[in-house]
Amino acid sequence: MSDEHRDRLAGEALGALDASESAELAAEVERDPKLAAELDDYRATVAMLESTVAREQPSHDLFAGILAEIEPQPAGRAAAKAEPRWRWRRALPAFAVGAAAAAAVFAVALAIDSSSSSGAPDAVAEVAGTPEFAGVRGEARLYGSTQPGGVVRLELADVPDAPDGSHYEVWVLRPSAGEAMEAVGVFDAGGAEVELELGLPGAGDYAAVDISVEPDAGPPEHSGTSLAGGTFQRPTT
């Protein structure tokens, strides 16, 4: 049996073959008992994996939660650590709060002077879609984040339009401000390329960005469903 055959058998056991390749292999397996036996062996290995390690990915913001727990907390914040992992907090610009209350569909928040995001960013996050939105990818960059007036600039690719009756909301995690995510803006239109520039809620050591799917006129808390997210990396000096 060739390595090429075994490559495809392993892929079939994992469900990693394209449909046409899978069908072609199935026909070969039916004709060849040795291939069938080898496929059974691979399937047994995958079954062993599945019985002990679930084929599930954690939320993209989980590491941000870990960071929030281990970063030094301001005095008087110790009690908060016993609370649930996330305490979502909305810090929307006034225009967005009004829009949410009216259950409207929101315009992209691009009210920031583009000159605010020129030069080298303070930190960059690779943004990746959650399993449900695996095609989404992009980058988030922080500018002027250590002082008031900073912005986060998002460049996303292959964003689907928000599902009917919902919109997207952008959140940032600033450990120095507590363990809550802060909302910084909303949008609903997807596209092959989506660019957003949103004001930050204040100076801080931003650790992560998250884009949630929120029901229109829903509660102010994070819905728990994320489109994409990423953690900020600062350039090494």
Added chain:
Amino acid sequence: MGEPADDAILVRRVDAGDTDALRLMYERYGAIVFGMTYRLLGDRQAAEECTQDVFVSVWRTARNYDPDRAQVSTWLFTIARHRAIDATRRRAARPVDPHEEIWSADESPDTADLVSAADDAARVAAAMAELSEAQREALSLAYFDGLSHSEIAERLRLPVGTVKGRIRLGLDRLRVLAPTYALEAETET
């Protein structure tokens, strides 16, 4: 072997307060820890909390890691095993809340079964950690993300044949390693 030397360096950096090192450890093993705890706890939120506890524990106890006693991955999955068992026992022991589902007598986790399942999960997780970085990366994208060979090739910018070979070799290795992989002495203190 995977990259035990690199892992040991990461633990030393974590002990020195380097959050980037913890992030690298999470990127390398977080999905496996989560998958393992998800299977044991059967609940996404509980598994995420448990995974968070594991990495917070790594942060706080990194100085206790002894490379002479166990590989980093073994140490890490032993912590995960403990946390998952603790979480299951806490859930089973908590006061009855009429508004929540509770274990019925038939469903209550038997301690021996629980420990056995946790041992199996830690053993398989440790075997996954033993794969080369390239094999683990390709296999994880197929297993956890459900990507096809061609999608993985596109994501990693590699020829499809290379991806297929890495996945097959990774599964071959797991087939040999997982049934016989023995957890080393527990080192979490």
